[in-house]
Amino acid sequence: MIINHPLLGPRDSEEFVYLGAADLINRPNNWEQDASAEDFYQYQYIRENIAGDHRELWYHEQGDQSWLVVTRNTLSHEIINVELAQDVSRGIGRGK
Amino acid sequence: MSDYELVVESALNGAEHEFEGVTVSEVVGKSLVMVALPRPKFKEIESSMTKSCGLVLPEMEHSTQSNDSSITLWRLQKNQVLAYFSYEGNDAEVNIANRLNAPAYYTDQSDTWAMIRVSGPRSRDVLERICPIDISKNVFSVGNVSRTIMEHIGTIIYRDDDDSYVLLTMRSFGVSMLHAIEVSAKNVL
């Protein structure tokens, strides 16, 4: 399996570590509110089981140590898109 | 003066082995310092380095050299470079910070790595048994540098001449990496 790293080009999956759905970037910010318990529960445990394009987090541990958001088709195993997780995170308004 | 003296020891005791067409030897006398680049300061850092010693930030997996060729920068991560330079003192961090004179964060890595040079006309034949990235002549050019995994060991590979490659592994893995290279040489040559 080969992941086309946005900065380094195609690299063997042997260099990477898998984490899980890219939803893990959307960590709730409302920790002070009581209602956030449900949000954190959803964030931690609830996942779509997608037959199709799945956005997921991979870490280039034996490479440039960047976290990547990889869009992979779970049926064909085709990798459709690879982004830097940092960019994705900033893109949804995360910062400090 | 102290009653005690600390003696310096390199990672592999200066190991050197000759094979037919390939020499495997420990690289000594080099220092390595991580230069972290805060995002808002990329430009400022680069212009400071250019001013101090003619260095520009390399592209990913490439290297650049200072005017006097004494400092090589490797870009293995977007937000940091590794400075690879001839220096044996135990204050490499201060030394390079003064020379680059750029507002980055400096962390000495000289003792973190064991450095092994594989050189000679058949070096690529030996390395292709352990190196999962494409190091063919025209693809991985002189000055290219990459971080990958070889024989379960995280490894930086740097091509410093036509037929010469420097492999860096965490110091504790040095003996295992040296062994892996020698097994390849024995298998191939």
Next chain:
Amino acid sequence: MSQLNRIKGGLVNQKKSISFTFNGQILTGFEGDTLASALLANNKKLVGRSFKYHRPRGIVTAGSEEPNAIMEIGNGAYKEPNTKATITQLYNGLEANSQNHRGPLGFDLMAITDFLSPLLGAGFYYKTFMWPKAFWEKFYEPAIRNAAGLGTLSTEADPDTYDKGFRYCDILIIGAGATGLSAAITAASSGAKVILADEDFLMGGRLNTESMKIDGGSGSKWAKNTVAALSAMENVTLMSDTTIFGVYDHGIYGAIENRSSEAREDKDKPRQVNWRIYAKRSILCAGAIERSIAFGNNDRPGIMLASAVRSYANRFAVATGDKVSVYTNNDDGWATARDLVLKNIRVVAVIDSRSISPVLRVPGAEIFMGTDVVDTKGRRALKSIKLSNGKTIDTDCLAVSGGWNPNLHLTCHHRGIPKWNGEIASFIPDKANPPGMTVAGRAKGTMVLSDAIIEGHNEGASVASDLGYKVKKSDPSETPSVSYSVTANWGVPSGKNRAWVDLQNDVTAKDIKLANQEGFKSVEHVKRYTTLGMATDQGKTANVLGIGIMADNMGQTMEETGTTIFRPPYSPVAIGAFAGRRRGMEFYPTRYTPSHKWSVEQNAIFVEVGMWYRSQWFPLPGETHWRESVDREVKQTRASVGICDVTTLGKIDIKGSDVSEFLNKVYVNAFAKVPVGKTRYGLMLREDGMVMDDGTTARLSENHFVMTTTTANAVNVYRHLQFCHQCLWPDLDVHMISVTEQFAQYAVAGPNSRKLLQKVIDSDCDISNEAFPYMAAGEITLCGGIPARLFRISFSGELAYEIAVQTRYGDSLMRVLMEAGEEFNVVPYGTEALGVMRIEKGHAAGPELNGQTSAYDLGMGGMVSGKKDFIGYKLGLREDLLRDDRMQMVGFKPVNAQDLLQAGSHLLNLRDKPSTETDQGWISSCIYSPILGHYIGIGFIKSGHSRKGEFVRAVDLVRGNDIEVEVCSPHFVDPEGERLRV
């Protein structure tokens, strides 16, 4: 009588003899022979016994599709069973033995099974061995295991070596026959990087075995010249004797390069290299494989595929018979008759099942059109055949051609399903090839050589140009067009005689019929019920034939019947080749600590911690039990001073203007206001509220922190911190790098630790209790100006420090500390003593941080901040995690001080019987405390924090231990922590 069947010519070097043995008999062949061709040259027709019925069998093919001629090669530990003689290159001293018989090959005692065959049809295992049930384990299974299986293992470790390797190319061309060579030469001339791989040790494919001309010269000559031209090109890598065995995701191909000849001369050289080839595109030019026809007793030695008979005559200069007959349903079978006549081998008959006019004139042969072979005679070698017209023909070799199947194995590796093509009466690749793979030539169903050459030529050009290479215009090589016509013939009625479909697994046409009658309609079910196509040859010659018989049985078309598909590997791969060089000490790398060399000199006992080798204890002369050494190390440390290499703990250097804020987000306790020069203990949770890791973090300057992690979690914590930074808070000015290996770090522990360090630390660095109190951290110098870091932290509970120097000084510092400590009776201690002292102090470690324990469970709830968000905060507040009756960590000591307490024991109330329901908890860590003089443990028990002083039982049913213990504080030694503050 040497090489009775050898004729002139061929591509073997008849000037160079090679000596080998078969079943102990010394024979000779020539350079360029396979084991099979050398055996045939020596008139060895019977070469093995079949799997189930132990029928005498001979060589059938001349390639990797061979079902019968599989042998044990080599002896002793080098023996390799199930090796195909047809692709084993002959070498001097080769030892081959036939397999699957008891007693000599000619008089196999197990041949009795052949007479029992009526009992042994499809599914006989399922039917026969059902009753009585108790017989299965004691009788049936051992008996079957004894009888079944092909070949025998040496049962010794494989002494051969194997290696792996990585290669990259633009275009991988699989198969170096006419099509592959044409594709390679056009693709390579564009400058594209080409790898051409072929499983044969001689490139050229069927060009080496056929007599047709290309560009006016012989096919084999053209192949040789083309290979020479390719090998002169820098952008081409030729890999002969290399099988592409699997197609994996995104252009990764598995290849086994066989280097047996090299390994034979030099036993240190790898026998095989397992290459991972990364190819942007690939062109499959794997040709086609001939199939047989099912007729009565079609498995006798001497009955071969027609193409193989031709291969042996043309390439290997071997006559496979004195009176050869040919049975075919297609034009290509006639080529065998033609070529044999050209080689002066007598052809006695050509039998064609088609009612057409004869395709060729065959001098001296009787021609039978619209006729079939229905039976044969000759137990150990073919003697005669019987035709459907009643006629019997004396013949010692029958060349059978049932048509050709495109060799599309690799196109199925991503679940591509072949489709039926009526014109060539076989399956061809459908569109769903693995991404990046195209197919050309006979593998695609293009059966005419001239067309295949053009197709290869064009495909090579088009793939190269797809990849952006400029292709020079050139013309494909020319060869006369010879048409190919076939009419499917799956089998002929054979009455009581068995008609074999899968020779290696002994599956007959009748077995398939029986399966169909018993309700197995799906081709996949029939395969598994009859074992059709499930042997080591994966039914390369048998599958299509079997499917054809099935279609006939069920009165349906081939499209309706469908086909099974192929999975990797294309042909069997030795497990050793997958392991590569990773055996023994090379299974994974070893990490050595800075004090390793010194520790070896001290005769330290080492323990593997992950990949690290750590000193476990340091035995002194006269110490006979590890406890003696460990007890001494603990006592001496607590009484005076001890030294332990703690380099393996993860160290992460963190710099930036937002580090304290970042640490606040990853630790449960407050880090925002840690002053410069101080260390703080930190507890890290996972997002679900469970403890992930703990360690200390020191602030060395305003924007510079150094964090320690446990040895086991160093990699995970670093990864987690990177996740938190890059994914959650990307704009924090935080820069992390591992400095685990940058520093050699030693714990110096015990009441005399300060005195010892004062001897080596430079006098201008004040480390008095006032200037450098408990939890202080700072940069100092020692031994005359050598920079170091000093942390006043303690795992042992004693006055203690950890001192870190650049690793280059690591070995030296250990020696200096030991020398300077001599006056204090300093002792080096290993991981065992470290463990003893941490349990005496009640520190949680690996067995306690098991992923199911919260900060509260560990008694550290007080550390958890309620004033900030941090990883694990919210979910850590879940009701169930805060319940008082959770398993909570406490200490345990035996009521009877003599009792042995063991980790893993379960805790029970005094009067309960051991059961899941009554289980109260467990002992997680346990040691003998030399300070207290009895065993102590820490562990988890329901509502533990409020049960101190209670008595329970520690029960270990496995080791037969059942003792009474008292629940107590886990802080056994110096619970007030006074010693570490002096």
